[in-house]
Amino acid sequence: MSEISSIPTHSRRSSMKFLSAKLISLAIPVAIGLIVYFVIPKPTEISKQAWRLLAIFLTTIAGLMLQPVPLGAWSIVCLTFSLVTKTQSFKDAFEGFTNQAIWLMVISFFFSRGFVKTRLGDRMGMYLVRWSETQKH
Numbered sequence: 380m381s382e383i384s385s386i387p388t389h390s391r392r393s394s395m396k397f398l399s400a401k402l403i404s405l406a407i408p409v410a411i412g413l414i415v416y417f418v419i420p421k422p423t424e425i426s427k428q429a430w431r432l433l434a435i436f437l438t439t440i441a442g443l444m445l446q447p448v449p450l451g452a453w454s455i456v457c458l459t460f461s462l463v464t465k466t467q468s469f470k471d472a473f474e475g476f477t478n479q480a481i482w483l484m485v486i487s488f489f490f491s492r493g494f495v496k497t498r499l500g501d502r503m504g505m506y507l508v509r510w511s512e513t514q515k516h
Contacts, residue, residue: 405447412438431466 416434421427439457443450461467475481494500 401447404445405442407445408438408441408447411441428466431464432461435461435464435466 412434415437416431421430425433435457439454442448442453442457447453448456458472462469462472
């Protein structure tokens, strides 16, 4: 007996729905990029490289909103695509990683996610409420 037939039917259906939802959320950003690059006429004032970068940028943003894969993976895929198509040079593509302001924002997101996951903010808030109540008496 195969492994799939040993999985309950309802589990197979829900996993198929999940897979189809992920495929749709992957197809939409890719379609946006392809439509911008191949269907919409490029303005004459804009270079071909700039138009390609716009298509990759819009694909990246749509993918970040729809999340077909985790955020980091999607960003790396789009960055790699911009390098493979020679839309950006390696130096230009990775220049943002040397910017201190970018790292400050990334670290603040890491901290905020940690506060939410560990509920440290809730505990600190409750501690401050309890401390303020003891100060009143």
